[in-house]
Amino acid sequence: MSAPLARLACLALVIALSGCNTFTKLSEIGRPPVMTASSDPTRDPRWRPVTMPMPRAETIPSEPASLWRSGSRAFFKDQRAAQVGDIITILVNTSDAADVENATGATRTGTETEGLPNLFGLEAALPKILGKAVSASTLVNASSTNSNVGTGTIKRNETVTLRLAGVVTQVLPNGNLVVAARQEMRVNSELRELQVSGVIRPQDIASDNTVPHDRMAEARISYGGRGTLTDLQTPRYGQQALDILLPF
Numbered sequence: 001m002s003a004p005l006a007r008l009a010c011l012a013l014v015i016a017l018s019g020c021n022t023f024t025k026l027s028e029i030g031r032p033p034v035m036t037a038s039s040d041p042t043r044d045p046r047w048r049p050v051t052m053p054m055p056r057a058e059t060i061p062s063e064p065a066s067l068w069r070s071g072s073r074a075f076f077k078d079q080r081a082a083q084v085g086d087i088i089t090i091l092v093n094t095s096d097a098a099d100v101e102n103a104t105g106a107t108r109t110g111t112e113t114e115g116l117p118n119l120f121g122l123e124a125a126l127p128k129i130l131g132k133a134v135s136a137s138t139l140v141n142a143s144s145t146n147s148n149v150g151t152g153t154i155k156r157n158e159t160v161t162l163r164l165a166g167v168v169t170q171v172l173p174n175g176n177l178v179v180a181a182r183q184e185m186r187v188n189s190e191l192r193e194l195q196v197s198g199v200i201r202p203q204d205i206a207s208d209n210t211v212p213h214d215r216m217a218e219a220r221i222s223y224g225g226r227g228t229l230t231d232l233q234t235p236r237y238g239q240q241a242l243d244i245l246l247p248f
Helices: 003-018 020-027 122-130 228-233 237-245
Strands: 087-114 140-171 177-187 190-200 210-212 217-227
Touching: 087 177, 087 190, 140 190, 140 217, 190 228, 217 228
Parallel strands: 087 210
Antiparallel strands: 087 140, 140 177, 177 190, 190 217
16 A cells, blocks of 8 residues: 555544544534534434333223322322423432542561472482582572552542423333433533433422432433533543553
8 A cells, every 4th residue: 555545544544533523523613512403302313212110000990970080199280291292390419429548558478498308318319410509408498578558549529400401201101201301501612511311200290390310210411511621621532542552
């Protein structure tokens, strides 16, 4: 392969490794990041319907002479989210702190001395075979010393407070709701992306149509973004590849 073709192949490989994100960044030079259009969460190629273990379906007996419907949570119409397409507000409030310190120390010293003073008279032949410096009484003399000291410290403090509206994407057979929330906020040249998804119980929805994140099963919470500041804080693709491949 000629030198120009080799350079072209290397350039194509670098572009392929960097992915479509490179073209997106190049298209946004000189202007802030473009916000995505509002759309149906279920039309996202990454969206998948959730399958959960379900209890056996139970038939609710009808009571024609009663104004109260079995399974209802209020006498009047409930304004809380209950069907696909209903909007619900998800509250995320986490405060996580961890402080772990480990210290280990180990020291070991060993000494071994072995000899063979008598072995059916054959010990006299050892100097002839192995040399005059060999003595049958001290054939092996070994010593070892091992010292190991380890120290580790982990400190973490995270606080995330979010409040965003989502939509019910599924109603599972047992009545639980699958919800997905997505929000984008652009400040100058930085785009913040918030995403929350999970499974909630209708009983955990408050009267103001909100649900806390700690009542959400299979919760997936993402708070990130893209833009000038994020690019400055992210290592380049070449540096990331070298960090993974280099063994030193």
